[in-house]
Amino acid sequence: MAQKLNPATNSPYLFPDKDGSRLTEEKISSRFKDTMRRLVESGKLTSEERFTFHDLKAKGVSDHEEQYSGHKTLKGKKIYIRKAPKVKGSSTRK
Structure with missing residues (x-):
């Protein structure tokens, strides 16, 4: 309570x-x-830089893809994943 x-x-x-x-x-x-x-x-x-209240869920799901998001299927969860996919050799270090 x-x-x-x-x-x-x-x-x-x-x-x-x-x-x-x-x-x-x-x-x-x-x-x-x-x-x-x-x-x-x-x-x-x-x-x-403005964002919506709903964007907070997307941020949480994107940062913790392997964890529970309230969706039972990966298809439902993918709606919230907003990270760009990782690409090999895309390091910006010099």
Whole structure:
């Protein structure tokens, strides 16, 4: 139960809203988009560097291809793998 993990929240949710209520998908999406906008406006992130909340899953799956991603088949998992394939002899060292 979340209260045992963080009793300061006094909520049954692991990541509650300010009032202790459940964070809805719409609230999370809105806050994420607002954060991205503020980061671009402040110059901490360029518009080309922006990413979506869903990109976080793709990053995790790409970095840990051999681990579970929530998909039972490799075909389903490949949707999230966004790394460029490794090519022999492509080292940039001099």
